[in-house]
Amino acid sequence: xxxxxxxxxxxxxxxxxxxxxxxxxxxxxxxxxxxxxxxxxxxxxxxxxxxxxxxxxxxxxxxxxxxxxxxxxxxxxxxxxxxxxxxxxxxxxxxxxxxxxxxxxxxxxxxxxxxxxxxxxxxxxxxxxxxxxxxxxxxxxxxxxxxx
Amino acid sequence: xxxxxxxxxxxxxxxxxxxxxxxxxxxxxxxxxxxxxxxxxxxxxxxxxxxxxxxxxxxxxxxxxxxxxxxxxxxxxxxxxxxxxxxxxxxxxxxxxxxxxxxxxxxxxxxxxxxxxxxxxxxxxxxxxxxxxxxxxxxxxxxxxxxxxxxxxxxxxxxxxxxxxxxxxxxxxxxxxxxxxxxxxxxxxxxxxxxxxxxxxxxxxxxxxxxxxxxxxxxxxxxxxxxxxxxxxxxxxxxxxxxxxxxxxxxxxxxxxxxxxxxxxxxxxxxxxxxxxxxxxxxxxxxxxxxxxxxxxxxxxxxxxxxxxxxxxxxxxxxxxxxxxxxxxxxxxxxxxxxxxxxxxxxxxxxxxxxxx
Amino acid sequence: xxxxxxxxxxxxxxxxxxxxxxxxxxxxxxxxxxxxxxxxxxxxxxxxxxxxxxxxxxxxxxxxxxxxxxxxxxxxxxxxxxxxxxxxxxxxxxxxxxxxxxxxxxxxxxxxxxxxxxxxxxxxxxxxxxxxxxxxxxxxxxxxxxxxxxxxxxxxxxxxxxxxxxxxxxxxxxxxxxxxxxxxxxxxxxxxxxxxxxxxxxxxxxxxxxxxxxxxxxxxxxxxxxxxxxxxxxxxxxxxxxxxxxxxxxxxxxxxxxxxxxxxxxxxxxxxxxxxxxxxxxxxxxxxxxxxxxxxxxxxxxxxxxxxxxxxxxxxxxxxxxxxxxxxxxxxxxxxxxxxxxxxxxxxxxxxxxxxxxxxxxxxxxxxxxxxxxxxxxxxxxxxxxxxxxxxxxxxxxx
Numbered sequence: 001x002x003x004x005x006x007x008x009x010x011x012x013x014x015x016x017x018x019x020x021x022x023x024x025x026x027x028x029x030x031x032x033x034x035x036x037x038x039x040x041x042x043x044x045x046x047x048x049x050x051x052x053x054x055x056x057x058x059x060x061x062x063x064x065x066x067x068x069x070x071x072x073x074x075x076x077x078x079x080x081x082x083x084x085x086x087x088x089x090x091x092x093x094x095x096x097x098x099x100x101x102x103x104x105x106x107x108x109x110x111x112x113x114x115x116x117x118x119x120x121x122x123x124x125x126x127x128x129x130x131x132x133x134x135x136x137x138x139x140x141x142x143x144x145x146x147x148x
Numbered sequence: 149x150x151x152x153x154x155x156x157x158x159x160x161x162x163x164x165x166x167x168x169x170x171x172x173x174x175x176x177x178x179x180x181x182x183x184x185x186x187x188x189x190x191x192x193x194x195x196x197x198x199x200x201x202x203x204x205x206x207x208x209x210x211x212x213x214x215x216x217x218x219x220x221x222x223x224x225x226x227x228x229x230x231x232x233x234x235x236x237x238x239x240x241x242x243x244x245x246x247x248x249x250x251x252x253x254x255x256x257x258x259x260x261x262x263x264x265x266x267x268x269x270x271x272x273x274x275x276x277x278x279x280x281x282x283x284x285x286x287x288x289x290x291x292x293x294x295x296x297x298x299x300x301x302x303x304x305x306x307x308x309x310x311x312x313x314x315x316x317x318x319x320x321x322x323x324x325x326x327x328x329x330x331x332x333x334x335x336x337x338x339x340x341x342x343x344x345x346x347x348x349x350x351x352x353x354x355x356x357x358x359x360x361x362x363x364x365x366x367x368x369x370x371x372x373x374x375x376x377x378x379x380x381x382x383x384x385x386x387x388x389x390x391x392x393x394x395x396x397x398x399x400x401x402x403x404x405x406x407x408x409x410x411x412x413x414x415x416x417x418x419x420x421x422x423x424x425x426x427x428x429x430x431x432x433x434x435x436x437x438x439x440x441x442x443x444x445x446x447x448x449x450x451x452x453x454x455x456x457x458x459x460x461x462x463x464x465x466x467x468x469x470x471x472x473x474x475x476x477x478x479x480x481x482x483x484x485x486x487x488x489x490x491x492x493x494x495x496x497x498x499x500x501x502x503x504x505x
Numbered sequence: 506x507x508x509x510x511x512x513x514x515x516x517x518x519x520x521x522x523x524x525x526x527x528x529x530x531x532x533x534x535x536x537x538x539x540x541x542x543x544x545x546x547x548x549x550x551x552x553x554x555x556x557x558x559x560x561x562x563x564x565x566x567x568x569x570x571x572x573x574x575x576x577x578x579x580x581x582x583x584x585x586x587x588x589x590x591x592x593x594x595x596x597x598x599x600x601x602x603x604x605x606x607x608x609x610x611x612x613x614x615x616x617x618x619x620x621x622x623x624x625x626x627x628x629x630x631x632x633x634x635x636x637x638x639x640x641x642x643x644x645x646x647x648x649x650x651x652x653x654x655x656x657x658x659x660x661x662x663x664x665x666x667x668x669x670x671x672x673x674x675x676x677x678x679x680x681x682x683x684x685x686x687x688x689x690x691x692x693x694x695x696x697x698x699x700x701x702x703x704x705x706x707x708x709x710x711x712x713x714x715x716x717x718x719x720x721x722x723x724x725x726x727x728x729x730x731x732x733x734x735x736x737x738x739x740x741x742x743x744x745x746x747x748x749x750x751x752x753x754x755x756x757x758x759x760x761x762x763x764x765x766x767x768x769x770x771x772x773x774x775x776x777x778x779x780x781x782x783x784x785x786x787x788x789x790x791x792x793x794x795x796x797x798x799x800x801x802x803x804x805x806x807x808x809x810x811x812x813x814x815x816x817x818x819x820x821x822x823x824x825x826x827x828x829x830x831x832x833x834x835x836x837x838x839x840x841x842x843x844x845x846x847x848x849x850x851x852x853x854x855x856x857x858x859x860x861x862x863x864x865x866x867x868x869x870x871x872x873x874x875x876x877x878x879x880x881x882x883x884x885x886x887x888x889x890x891x892x893x894x895x896x897x898x899x900x901x902x903x904x
Contacts, residue, residue, distance in 0.1 A: 013890050020884035027877045031230035035205055039227050066818055094825040109829045111721030124718045126690045226812035387888045394881045401874040406808050
């Protein structure tokens with residue numbers, strides 16, 4: 001048994017352990033720090049969303065935006081108001097679109113038509129479109145569900 | 149290294165840390181063929197530590213309200229970086245901690261470690277086990293998915309069977325006559341405040357008692373062979389901890405905790421509702437129990453028997469009189485074996501039934 | 506005066522025969538609520554407490570109106586805009602005129618006693634507004650009201666009419682929506698047949714009747730080659746495939762050349778129509794397969810705890826296209842349907858790609874695990890070596 005060899009062995013063992021502990025500490029702290037890092041622009045329950053910029057929509061046009069995992073529709077009415085609805089047709093869940101000629105919301109699947117209050121004008125939809133609140137905050141048009 | 153030495157000197161001068169260190173260095177751990185079972189307590193302790201750490205992390209994003217509970221857990225799992233890992237670790241370590249505690253409890257029983265002067269160590273251990281079960285029960289509801297919601301309904305139903313106090317306990321647990329959104333708040337309160345505090349206190353007592361009295365040696369062991377607690381046993385403990393950590397991580401990544409569907413309180417109870425596996429044996433007993441026993445309601449008898457069983461386990465150090473005089477008796481051994489076989493058998497049967505309806 | 510006004514009611518309340526019954530239901534009668542009383546229809550003098558005076562035919566008392574007189578009796582006010590304006594300006598005044606054009610009205614004029622008159626549907630006393638949910642003419646009650654006669658074989662047999670329409674209707678999508686889900690926008694008998702003007706819509710008119718709601722489908726149909734063909738053969742458009750009262754929720758099996766397909770009832774193998782039917786069905790099936798495929802993977806990955814919000818959105822778009830494509834079946838042209846199907850397929854493909862992306866990410870996580878496990882493994886080895894080191898029996902000279 002050579003003392004020198006014993007020492008190097010021991011030193012190696014110590015550095016292995018120290019390195020292992022440090023690495024494990026790193027491997028534990030890394031996910032934790034990432035976990036604590038704030039999630040940008042996300043909420044656990046989607047109750048409001050920035051649907052568009054204020055000057056993005058011309059009068060008598062509309063845009064489909066993503067609200068949670070369902071589409072919503074923001075309409076700039078011919079009267080100059082901003083209105084928002086669920087873009088899911090109440091008949092068979094198709095995504096509705098805006099008909100600029102007639103200024104109505106129109107569903108291509110079965111020609112359901114809704115007025116700009118979300119009420120059914122004609123076609124098979126049984127219920128009006130769910131309407132959302134629209135607020136302007138700075139440059140953003142914020143669409144939100146009425147708080148439950 | 150110099151820094152550490154300096155710090156150590158700093159504290160040694162001011163507080164009698166020497167006494168604590170002496171305790172650890174002078175304490176020895178008996179070395180015999182059953183030494184293996186001494187490690188399970190340490191593993192349980194590590195898992196409790198993991199639960200505290202991951203639980204604290206989850207608390208950052210979890211929201212205990214009926215509208216947001218499910219969504220916030222989904223948020224943790226999908227949007228928060230490594231949130232899936234934190235939640236999976238918390239969910240799996242919860243299973244493992246109860247598993248380890250069960251093994252620790254059983255091994256302590258069969259090694260008769262509860263003999264005087266360690267009766268209170270046993271009592272605090274059993275209490276810890278009950279607290280862990282309570283944490284499991286209350287934590288199960290918190291994601292508020294369909295399975296958890298209805299399992300909680302069934303679980304709290306059982307409490308109501310006990311005469312006089314049952315309905316009161318049930319109402320206190322549920323926060324009303326039915327499992328509602330108030331129940332969630334109450335379970336949350338129990339899960340993150342009441343039970344963890346209780347756990348912390350009792351774990352402290354349990355550990356202090358062990359450090360003061362040292363490990364018990366089974367009656368059958370006659371040798372005096374031992375190893376120092378520090379560093380010999382402690383290092384082995386660390387190996388066990390590393391293994392547990394690896395196991396928790398493996399399970400959490402390969403079988404991540406799922407979320408299920410959001411609970412609809414007005415929907416009919418879905419088929420195949422079962423509690424967590426560690427309650428299955430009680431659940432199955434209730435299902436198999438005859439509806440009437442000696443003119444009493446069967447459910448009541450089953451619940452009463454479970455209560456008596458819990459009390460018997462708690463009072464084992466005094467009930468096992470031969471052990472108090474340093475003798476083993478086959479009856480105690482047989483009772484323990486029958487009890488354990490029953491629990492394992494019923495759990496297995498319930499699991500089998502669940503997969504072969 | 507006000508007290509004397511009630512003389513009819515006051516006496517009739519005390520009569521113990523059936524003559525008491527009108528007084529028991531009149532509280533919810535729309536006419537009573539608007540201040541009209543018994544005498545408005547029955548004549549007589551309600552100011553007199555003397556029965557002989559009150560019910561004097563000289564004072565216009567007509568007693569119980571003959572059934573044959575009822576439509577005209579009601580029409581006295583209900584066909585007179587000047588009178589109606591005073592009570593309910595929004596109520597039309599053309600009911601009597603319409604009634605006379607209806608099948609019921611025509612047979613009534615011919616002296617048929619089987620057909621309904623106003624009171625058959627609206628009740629005689631205790632008439633409720635059609636907006637009153639308890640009225641027999643409230644939308645959800647209409648099928649039941651019509652069925653009182655139209656399920657009665659003893660009446661229908663005399664006219665060679667079937668009695669199964671109500672049963673058929675209640676099994677149909679429309680009946681299910683109205684009668685079981687209480688969806689008042691679903692059509693009832695009068696939505697297609699008219700109420701006072703009730704009659705069969707007639708072969709050519711069927712498309713227009715359905716188009717009240719299914720306008721796009723009608724437009725597509727009208728532009729399709731089927732329009733001319735149906736006209737030439739005198740076929741009742743929508744009804745040929747969908748039936749009339751028993752309109753079931755259409756399935757994809759109705760399309761194509763399969764055993765349940767309707768297309769092959771007219772189109773023989775090898776013909777243009779046969780090929781088109783086959784192609785349209787194939788297109789629908791293609792989209793369905795793609796959709797199910799991507800939906801499956803997206804759901805699976807979402808359950809693994811991955812964020813599938815974007816993919817779920819795409820799946821929704823794809824299923825919108827499927828619904829739309831099913832409507833475009835009525836263009837009876839695979840070329841018109843193709844772009845819609847293609848769009849749906851694209852959405853489904855994107856969703857699938859996002860799902861697969863999520864799955865890859867999920868597997869990537871396992872690599873991180875192996876690195877950590879490596880560290881843990883090293884630590885275990887180090888610890889074991891350390892234990893061995895400590896417990897190695899020291900050579901005597903080492904100390």
